[in-house]
Amino acid sequence: MREILKSNNDDLLREIRLSRSQIHDKPVPNELSLYKNWLDGYLDHLEKLISENFYYLSLNEDSIIPEILDKTQSITRDFRVLSSRFLPPIVRLNNTDTLCLKILSWLHGNHEQSKGKPFAVSDGVFSIYASKEIPLIYFLPTSSQQSLLHTPLFFHEFGHFLYAFHKQEMDDLVKGLQADLEEYLIIPFQQNDSKHSKEKEKAASIIETWFDWTQELFCDAVGLHIGGASYLHAFSHYLRMIGRGSFYVPEKDLNKSSHPISWLRVMFLAERAVRYGLVEEAKDIQSDWNKIAAVLGESGNYHGYFKDQYRAPIIETVDKMIVEANPIYFSDHNLPVIDFDPDVNNFIQLVNVAWTKYKSDINSYSAWEQSIFQHYIAASEKVTDY
Amino acid sequence: MENKWLSIQSFQRNQSLLDYINKVVIYLKLTGKNLDSKISIEEVNHAKSIIGKFLTKLNGLVVSVENDANDPLTGVDLKLRSFAKSFVDARSRRTKFKSPLFASNIEYIQNLLNSDADESRTALIDSLNDLKLLLDEQVSLDTKEIISEI
Numbered sequence: 001m002r003e004i005l006k007s008n009n010d011d012l013l014r015e016i017r018l019s020r021s022q023i024h025d026k027p028v029p030n031e032l033s034l035y036k037n038w039l040d041g042y043l044d045h046l047e048k049l050i051s052e053n054f055y056y057l058s059l060n061e062d063s064i065i066p067e068i069l070d071k072t073q074s075i076t077r078d079f080r081v082l083s084s085r086f087l088p089p090i091v092r093l094n095n096t097d098t099l100c101l102k103i104l105s106w107l108h109g110n111h112e113q114s115k116g117k118p119f120a121v122s123d124g125v126f127s128i129y130a131s132k133e134i135p136l137i138y139f140l141p142t143s144s145q146q147s148l149l150h151t152p153l154f155f156h157e158f159g160h161f162l163y164a165f166h167k168q169e170m171d172d173l174v175k176g177l178q179a180d181l182e183e184y185l186i187i188p189f190q191q192n193d194s195k196h197s198k199e200k201e202k203a204a205s206i207i208e209t210w211f212d213w214t215q216e217l218f219c220d221a222v223g224l225h226i227g228g229a230s231y232l233h234a235f236s237h238y239l240r241m242i243g244r245g246s247f248y249v250p251e252k253d254l255n256k257s258s259h260p261i262s263w264l265r266v267m268f269l270a271e272r273a274v275r276y277g278l279v280e281e282a283k284d285i286q287s288d289w290n291k292i293a294a295v296l297g298e299s300g301n302y303h304g305y306f307k308d309q310y311r312a313p314i315i316e317t318v319d320k321m322i323v324e325a326n327p328i329y330f331s332d333h334n335l336p337v338i339d340f341d342p343d344v345n346n347f348i349q350l351v352n353v354a355w356t357k358y359k360s361d362i363n364s365y366s367a368w369e370q371s372i373f374q375h376y377i378a379a380s381e382k383v384t385d386y
Numbered sequence: 387m388e389n390k391w392l393s394i395q396s397f398q399r400n401q402s403l404l405d406y407i408n409k410v411v412i413y414l415k416l417t418g419k420n421l422d423s424k425i426s427i428e429e430v431n432h433a434k435s436i437i438g439k440f441l442t443k444l445n446g447l448v449v450s451v452e453n454d455a456n457d458p459l460t461g462v463d464l465k466l467r468s469f470a471k472s473f474v475d476a477r478s479r480r481t482k483f484k485s486p487l488f489a490s491n492i493e494y495i496q497n498l499l500n501s502d503a504d505e506s507r508t509a510l511i512d513s514l515n516d517l518k519l520l521l522d523e524q525v526s527l528d529t530k531e532i533i534s535e536i
Contacts, residue, residue, distance in 0.1 A: 056412065067411055177458050208458045211461070369414065
């Protein structure tokens with residue numbers, strides 16, 4: 001067993017050193033320098049853990065072999081996750097990351113919670129590794145990396161970080177909502193027969209599911225709060241053609257699902273958008289989704305996972321969560337502009353101008369978008385030389 | 387728009403707990419044999435306090451599940467809910483989970499964490515090893531979700 005452990009620890013050291021050399025000589029833009037430093041530090045940390053293992057092996061003490069095995073497995077898992085998910089943002093770095101990195105850097109700089117927080121972008125579907133303790137990685141599809149239209153979806157992902165940052169307060173707020181739902185759903189069941197037991201089990205599933213769904217609705221609210229109309233457009237375009245699953249999910253799949261049905265999310269987004277003064281945009285997005293639902297023959301069957309009685313407590317809870325997280329508000333940053341000037345305007349204006357241009361003249365949109373990308377790439381090359 | 391955040395948070399939480407448990411167990415085993423663990427008492431106390439906090443949170447959930455398995459577990463994410471339910475299931479798998487952690491109650495283990503008595507040492511090591519088994523099961527799932535299998 002000692003030989004096996006020694007061999008795997010040796011191999012981990014070798015892989016760590018290879019990884020270090022992969023990132024060491026890679027020039028990165030300013031926005032990634034904190035992230036690169038964190039990676040370096042984390043590789044140091046793993047090396048230190050391996051040297052501890054060699055020390056424990058040198059003691060020739062059989063009683064701790066299970067713990068050395070556990071430690072080696074733990075380092076291996078850490079390293080596998082690091083090399084497959086945390087190293088690629090540096091190793092795969094290319095020019096098209098420039099604008100995403102600048103937008104995210106601006107977003108982070110405008111929130112106390114994320115100032116100085118290392119972050120990176122990588123390939124994948126829109127998602128985030130959100131944690132208070134480790135750097136944030138924003139994932140987005142490669143085609144979205146070259147367009148501004150999906151960029152507002154980052155604001156939703158940033159919402160997951162805000163949730164993680166205020167986790168205890170957020171969890172408590174959601175727990176309060178679950179208590180409200182419990183009043184609707186559980187209290188009526190007093191009998192103990194099998195029919196009632198089944199109904200109670202379903203009620204429990206609905207209440208538990210809303211824990212995860214509420215975080216998603218909160219993140220949608222953050223997206224709208226920061227991105228304004230651009231978030232509504234991005235959300236709707238990105239999700240409305242995925243298929244029937246955006247409108248209807250079978251009951252067995254709703255149990256323990258992580259996201260509410262997209263159509264439900266549209267309803268909550270539209271309600272909030274009206275309160276934010278985006279009345280026409282709210283009407284448009286709802287009308288678009290209703291038209292698609294009508295063609296699909298869907299009428300909004302949520303199998304009890306959503307009822308009108310839940311609406312008010314859900315909205316109230318998400319409102320409180322927004323107050324707790326305090327994201328920047330689009331109307332404080334989105335003074336109307338006809339065209340975008342990178343030296344004068346901010347990125348909230350950029351994504352909103354992008355959607356206005358796209359909707360008014362699709363044919364000229366791509367050339368304009370390209371010019372914006374080129375501007376930022378050229379500016380970045382001047383300072384980073386990569 | 388995937389829930390990668392949930393897998394990475396669960397992975398991090400479980401990895402970190404496993405590391406703290408290993409630290410305490412290695413310290414207890416090596417100091418019991420007068421060998422230098424190269425782990426300071428401050429590090430051990432810190433690790434014990436993190437494990438203790440986790441057990442306190444877990445205890446609330448476990449009591450709720452044991453009280454009525456059909457009662458909802460509120461205020462916690464899918465991964466913790468599933469961990470609490472696995473913990474309760476493990477109580478009935480006595481051939482695999484034999485330690486006082488599953489034979490007794492969680493408060494008993496919290497007392498062991500705070501005890502310096504020699505006779506508590508074996509019970510604590512066995513209990514932490516059983517906790518590690520359950521954490522291992524979940525961290526394996528988290529790892530698969532993050533990096534898939536080959």
